[in-house]
Amino acid sequence: MKKFNRIAIVGVGLIGGSLGLAIKKNKIAKKVVGICRRKVSLKAAVKSGACDIVTLNYKKGLKGADFVIIATPVGRIVNIAKKVIKHVKSNVILTDVGSTKEIIVNRIEKIVPSHVKFVGSHPMAGSEKSGVKFAQHDLFKDSVCIVTKSKKTNKKALNTVKKFWKTIGTTSKVLSPANHDRYISFVSHLPHVAAIALTVAAESGSLEYASTGFRDTTRIASSDPLLWQDIFMTNRKSIIKSISKYKKILREIEISIKGKNKKFLRSILKKSKDIRDRLE
């Protein structure tokens, strides 16, 4: 893809840091600038080698940037977008990496001036770890990145954002913000709820017998609580719907175990295996 002059990343944590490393590895920009909130993160960002320049100053960090990525936790993205748009040049492309999209995209589209081209992104990569020290240049390799398209999305900017994600190794797919939130509630937000509830449900005496099954099923429960509080708060409608569907299925399994309904159990176990096997 055409090389950017300067890419600015706001928030240099696991995702922002990995983006910096991937951009440098794939030579997508002449310079990568990291914008941090605190001095301590600034030092870690410098040490990671993910950025050529690291600063606490938005004006300085955004000067000359032609592509800006907001890589902070979901709950701060909109406020940061407000700050970013004050300092960017005309025709800059702005994206974010938030795990929920309808609220974020709607709110940013409302405040963004016409000379800033905003396109929402959600790279479906990451880990239960957080912090730039876990950043990897290949974090996004072979993953899916959802890029959102709304009525207000600029088509040229959408294509550039898609190309950007493709160049660092993801398969980019386009969804409306609402469809993003609906689908992702089933494959990410509901599994998160399920994993939390499993760890909290487990009697303390039982945990010493936890094997690979429990560990895998609950791995994501180790994720950052604040990040997930915000994800839950910004996709409430879809998550409530998916929990409701989930509880209905649990109830069916419960009833069939109570009623010794082997036929139903075998059928749902088989259905579930078929679905899961197809993902491999």
Add this chain to the structure above:
Amino acid sequence: MKKFNRIAIVGVGLIGGSLGLAIKKNKIAKKVVGICRRKVSLKAAVKSGACDIVTLNYKKGLKGADFVIIATPVGRIVNIAKKVIKHVKSNVILTDVGSTKEIIVNRIEKIVPSHVKFVGSHPMAGSEKSGVKFAQHDLFKDSVCIVTKSKKTNKKALNTVKKFWKTIGTTSKVLSPANHDRYISFVSHLPHVAAIALTVAAESGSLEYASTGFRDTTRIASSDPLLWQDIFMTNRKSIIKSISKYKKILREIEISIKGKNKKFLRSILKKSKDIRDRLE
């Protein structure tokens, strides 16, 4: 440990096959005999190298065995024990590898003659894969094996069974059959129910966006449906209790998302992270 003369394994699948390989690797028996149900499994068992002798014939397979392991799916263990006890010599030690224990141990203890020393086992290792072709000599390494102790358990046999599991790499822990079933419902059976329900709940359109989080959380849903139908049917009481507790926690999360109760969400996310982090 003192070497066995002849160990017979009934059922040479993933677990039975891995046991054979581990026994041979650790030189715990002069001979390992595999007893299979069907000719086709017999061929696969021979090919795996897990047994010195493989047979379809119980009488022949059990002749001279001083240690017998029933490594079939849960639903067949009791009936196989009935067949095994007809052909074994005095003072043979018999164990099984079933994932539920109270029903299995109670039923076998009722039929076992005094010259056969039965001790229940549950090695907490395995995989969503099944079949001897996936057998590995180190499947049990660094895992936990629960050995059950009831009023009828012979202490000397219990120690021998514990030593056996230790020799092939597990940490063996002793629990009553009832406590086994209670604890394991939380760390294995409930997670299984949760994983199945997650795959079935997911809207079909959402699955193409499934990332590592969904894959890990639902990995165990690929397990053998018949095996799990039997596990559910033989630990009904504890599984129903754990599903009920799980649903209560889900309801709390659901209510707090509906009511925008950030404080509760943050607190349960933090609690869950603390529990999960301690497992690492």
